Each structure stands twice: as structure tokens, then as C-alpha cells.
Amino acid sequence: MISVTCSLPIRKDDSSQLEYGDISEICRQIKGDSIYGTFGEIPDSFWDDGKELLQFTDFINTVVEVIPHDVPSKPTEGFYHCKFELHFDEGFFKPQEGGIQQLIGILAGDLFYLSMPGYCFSEVSITNIDYGGFLDTCRQAFCNHRQNGIQHVRESFQLQDGEPLLAFSIKPRVGLSMEKLKQVAIGVAEAGVNIIEMDTRFVLSNEFELQNLIDIAREVSEIGDAKRRKCRFSPNFSFDSGRALPLIQKFVEASQDPAVIKIDFSLDGLATLQAVRKSNDIEVQPIITCYPLLKSVFSKFLPNNSIIELLSANGVDIMYPGGCPEFTKRGTRHLDRSNVRLGQQRYIDIIGAGQYMPSVAGGVHASELHAYYELLGPNAAYFIGGGIALHNKGPTEGAKLCRKIIDEAIKLRRNDHSSAPQSFSGGLSSTHENFHTPAKYSKNVFDYVDPSSAFEELNVQSFFQRFN
Numbered sequence: 001m002i003s004v005t006c007s008l009p010i011r012k013d014d015s016s017q018l019e020y021g022d023i024s025e026i027c028r029q030i031k032g033d034s035i036y037g038t039f040g041e042i043p044d045s046f047w048d049d050g051k052e053l054l055q056f057t058d059f060i061n062t063v064v065e066v067i068p069h070d071v072p073s074k075p076t077e078g079f080y081h082c083k084f085e086l087h088f089d090e091g092f093f094k095p096q097e098g099g100i101q102q103l104i105g106i107l108a109g110d111l112f113y114l115s116m117p118g119y120c121f122s123e124v125s126i127t128n129i130d131y132g133g134f135l136d137t138c139r140q141a142f143c144n145h146r147q148n149g150i151q152h153v154r155e156s157f158q159l160q161d162g163e164p165l166l167a168f169s170i171k172p173r174v175g176l177s178m179e180k181l182k183q184v185a186i187g188v189a190e191a192g193v194n195i196i197e198m199d200t201r202f203v204l205s206n207e208f209e210l211q212n213l214i215d216i217a218r219e220v221s222e223i224g225d226a227k228r229r230k231c232r233f234s235p236n237f238s239f240d241s242g243r244a245l246p247l248i249q250k251f252v253e254a255s256q257d258p259a260v261i262k263i264d265f266s267l268d269g270l271a272t273l274q275a276v277r278k279s280n281d282i283e284v285q286p287i288i289t290c291y292p293l294l295k296s297v298f299s300k301f302l303p304n305n306s307i308i309e310l311l312s313a314n315g316v317d318i319m320y321p322g323g324c325p326e327f328t329k330r331g332t333r334h335l336d337r338s339n340v341r342l343g344q345q346r347y348i349d350i351i352g353a354g355q356y357m358p359s360v361a362g363g364v365h366a367s368e369l370h371a372y373y374e375l376l377g378p379n380a381a382y383f384i385g386g387g388i389a390l391h392n393k394g395p396t397e398g399a400k401l402c403r404k405i406i407d408e409a410i411k412l413r414r415n416d417h418s419s420a421p422q423s424f425s426g427g428l429s430s431t432h433e434n435f436h437t438p439a440k441y442s443k444n445v446f447d448y449v450d451p452s453s454a455f456e457e458l459n460v461q462s463f464f465q466r467f468n
Contacts, residue, residue: 002088003130004107008114009079009122018080020071026116027066027084034064034086034111064088079122090134095141096278100310101270108301129306138313142277146285148258148317150357150379153287156258157194157230162410164373165194165318165357165381167289168399171389173199178212185216187396188388189223189231192403196220197234197262199385200291204235210247214254221256234260234289240268241275248276252286259286264293265311277315289318291361312356318381320361321350325375327368327449337458344375344460351379359383366391366402366435370428371449373409374421377463382406391434401434417464421451 010018010026069083093099112124139147148156157165168188170176175198176184185196204210217233224231235251237244244263252259263273273290276282295307308321325343327335350358360372361383369382384402391398405428412422428448435446455462 001132002090002093002103002134003128003132004086004088004126005083005128005130006086006112006124006126007081007083008112008124009076009081011075011079011120011122013118013120015078018071018075018082020068022119023068023071023082023084026082026114026119027068029114029116030084030086030111031064031066033114034106083127090132090137093134095138095274095314098271100138100274100314104298104302104307104310108298126302129303131309135309135313138310142274142315143313146277147315147355148285148287150351150354153317153357153381154379156287159378162378162413164378164406166192166402166406167195167197167359167381167383168193168388168395169197169199169361169383169385170202171199171385171395173201173385175199175202178209182212182216182219184395185220185233186223187394188399189220189233190227191396191399192227192229192231193388193399194224194230195232195234195260195289195383197260197289197383198236200236200238200264200293202236203239204237204247207247210235210250214251217251217255217259230258232256232258232260232287234262236262236264237272238262238264238266238269238293239272241272244268244272245275245279248272248286249279249282252282252284255286257284259284260289261286262289262291263316264291265295265307266293269293270311270314273311273314273316287317288315289359290316291320292322295322316356318357318359320359320383321346323347324360324362325372327371327454328363328365335454335458337460340375340458340460344463347376347380348463348466351377357381361385365446366398366405367446367448369402369405370409370421370424371451371454373406374413374451374455374462374464375460377467378410393434397434404428413464417468420465421455421462423450423452424448 010022012018012022065087067085067087071082072080093103107126114121153165159165170181170184188196204213213233213235220231220233237248248261251261263269263276273288276288277285290311292307292311298307304322308319311319323343323346325340347358350356357379359381360376363386364372364382364384365387366384372382388398388402389395391401408424408428451462
């Protein structure tokens with residue numbers, strides 16, 4: 001059973017006291033809307049015989065049930081904020097038949113567009129979703145021996161103890177010419193970055209381009225082999241599954257294991273992700289990275305983490321979960337104790353579950369890498385965009401700098417997990433000098449974030465101190 005807890009502000013048109021019977025009537029209307037899809041119940045005369053009506057009544061009573069909570073004693077700004085629960089039979093949402101998309105559509109769609117005589121409603125909000133066994137059903141459909149958890153990702157990239165996954169999201173995000181793309185990918189791979197991926201708007205357009213990308217992927221992998229470091233090039237397949245699936249199959253077959261592909265949570269991306277995980281034609285499943293593009297849109301209707309939970313249950317391997325701690329905000333240095341503590345705990349919880357590797361993304365700068373590594377540890381993936389691309393001497397030098405920062409951070413922690421973070425010295429504490437700072441940003445926004453002093457100011461412990 002899927003249980004959805006909702007809050008609905010209600011006011012009677014005559015401003016009288018709201019009673020439990022009022023809420024019960026409203027809940028019956030919500031149930032009717034969800035089942036019948038019309039403003040009134042379908043009359044018994046609609047059915048050919050009583051047996052058919054009885055069968056249908058039995059069926060709808062198992063599909064959805066709406067249970068009101070007690071009436072609040074007092075209104076707030078004229079509205080009684082009433083809570084109720086919707087219980088859905090999870091068998092109605094079969095994952096392999098589009099059940100996940102249907103569930104999202106129901107909850108974020110028109111289920112709560114209420115209109116009843118005698119009542120005025122404000123906007124309903126979903127405060128909690130308990131998926132029950134539904135997520136396990138999804139994992140059985142899409143992840144059974146097909147999803148690559150944190151440990152498998154680490155083993156696939158042969159990451160050493162204390163070494164995190166480092167990735168580059170190619171900028172500009174709308175793409176480059178094939179010639180320039182190859183040049184950038186090879187340079188960044190030679191610098192020691194593990195994944196070079198096409199960004200959110202840089203999607204494959206035809207099969208001719210696919211062959212060029214296969215050639216780039218092959219060269220990137222060979223560079224990694226020569227340096228005894230796994231490097232992979234990742235195309236973006238965030239488009240319709242009918243077109244994407246055969247292209248993905250060709251790319252995976254032509255790639256060294258592990259193949260890496262990017263499928264973002266977009267209008268088509270979810271179905272494509274599911275199609276890849278269901279496919280019997282893809283013998284060795286790729287590592288799939290995901291940026292949840294539509295997460296913020298759905299967060300207006302659904303609890304903040306519900307989309308991330310569904311994506312994980314659909315087979316995503318590396319994903320930006322949101323809620324990342326911030327050291328800069330709106331172009332200024334920003335140290336917020338609550339933000340950093342909550343963000344650190346969110347990532348630690350995800351890492352502890354082990355189902356997917358959370359990525360740090362969305363504007364991470366080279367000067368912050370040491371602090372992020374100390375805060376979140378080696379089992380998060382560090383996806384850098386502008387922090388590599390905007391180096392004064394180009395992305396290859398930006399990648400070399402980020403690799404050097406990560407290697408030095410690992411070195412400082414190699415034999416000591418119990419003490420407070422140490423500080424960089426020399427050139428690595430002056431990384432901001434290698435980047436152009438936009439005029440609208442404060443002058444110190446790209447200064448080195450020293451975890452030693454920053455963590456003391458924030459009163460937070462390093463990941464390594466917490467799990468010594």
C-alpha cells in the first residue's frame with residue numbers, strides 16, 4: 001500500500017465551524033474524483049446488471065481509500081488546515097507498465113483540483129509519501145542484478161582507498177563541435193578525470209554522431225589504461241526511449257566495461273532509464289549517471305525526496321540528490337552551519353544505504369574541492385563543470401588542478417582519520433588566481449575554502465573524524 005499524507009486548507013462559505021462530517025464529505029469527493037473522473041458518482045442504472053456493479057464497487061474500494069484526520073480546533077487565517085491520508089493499492093501501479101509515471105501524474109496532476117458547493121479550498125500540499133513495498137517492487141523490475149551500487153562503481157573504476165570519483169560535465173552545456181569535443185575529452189582524460197560527460201543540453205542527435213562518440217570513448221578509455229586509471233566518456237541519451245535504446249546498445253557493445261551513459265530525469269529520460277534496465281539485449285548493463293532536471297518542478301507538489309527515491313528504485317547509479325552543502329551562495333562566500341550540517345548528514349545517509357553514489361554538482365569550484373572531500377568523504381562523486389572549463393588556460397589545465405587538489409587531499413588523510421582537517425599550503429591555497437571572477441561576484445568568492453578554519457567556524461566534523 002502507498003500512503004500519501006496531505007494537508008488541505010478548508011473554509012466554509014458561511015465561515016461556520018468546520019466539522020468532522022465536512023472533512024469526511026470532502027474526502028469522499030476526492031475519492032470519487034480519483035476513481036470516476038467526474039463531478040458526480042455514476043448511477044447504478046449505468047450498469048447492465050447488479051453483479052457487474054458489485055464487482056466494480058469491490059474493485060474501487062481496494063484501489064484507493066481516503067481517511068480524514070481530526071478537525072483542527074482553530075482556523076489559521078480563516079482556513080482549517082486539515083490532514084487526510086490517501087491509501088493506494090500499489091498493485092494498481094505496475095512499474096513495467098508505466099506505473100511510476102502514472103503515480104507521479106496522479107499526485108502532481110489534477111487529483112486535488114477540488115470544487116464543492118459551500119466550501120472554499122486553498123492549495124493542497126503532500127507532506128509525506130510512504131511507498132510501502134512499492135520501491136522494492138520497482139527495484140525488482142529495474143535493478144535486479146542491473147543497478148551498480150556504490151561498491152560496484154568503486155570497483156569498476158578501480159578506485160583506491162580514500163580516492164573519490166572525479167567527473168567533468170562538459171561546458172558549454174549546449175555542446176561543442178566534434179573536433180573540439182574530442183580535443184577537450186582527451187585533454188581532460190590525460191589529466192586524470194574518471195568520467196567526461198556530455199551535459200544536460202548536449203544530447204546525441206543522430207547515428208553518425210554516435211560513431212564519432214564511440215571513437216572518442218575508445219580513445220579516452222585507452223588513455224586511462226595507459227595511465228593505470230579508469231577513464232570513461234559518457235554520451236547523453238536523455239531522449240525518447242524508442243530512438244535512444246538501439247543507440248545505447250551500440251554504444252555499450254562498442255565500449256570497454258564499464259560503459260558509462262548519462263540519462264537525466266527529463267520528460268523522456270525516466271522511460272529511457274527504465275527501458276535500458278529492462279532490456280535483455282544489453283548484456284552488460286552500463287553505469288548510469290543522472291541529474292534530476294525536473295526535481296524542482298515536482299517538489300512544488302511532492303515531498304522533496306520522493307522523486308529521488310523513485311529514480312534510485314529505477315536503476316540510477318550516480319545521481320545528484322539535491323541538498324548539497326554550500327560554501328558559496330549567489331556569488332558570495334557563504335558559510336551556514338545549518339545548511340552544511342544538514343547537507344552532510346543527507347549525503348552520509350545516502351552513502352550508508354549504498355544503493356547509488358551521490359554526486360556533488362551544480363557549481364562546485366576547484367577552491368571548494370578540498371572542503372567537500374573532507375565534509376563528504378571518498379564515496380561521493382565530484383562532478384565539476386565550470387571549475388574545470390573556466391581555467392584561464394583551458395579545461396585541460398583546470399582538470400589537472402582539480403586532480404592535484406584531490407590527490408593532495410587524499411595524501412593529507414592517508415594515515416590520519418581521527419584529527420581535524422589540515423590546510424593546503426603553497427599554490428594549492430591560491431587556486432582562485434587561475435580563474436576569471438565575474439564582475440558581479442564578490443572578490444573572495446573563489447578563494448580557497450580552508451576546511452581547517454571553515455569547519456571550526458561551522459562547528460562541524462570532517463567525514464573522516466565521524467567515521468574513524
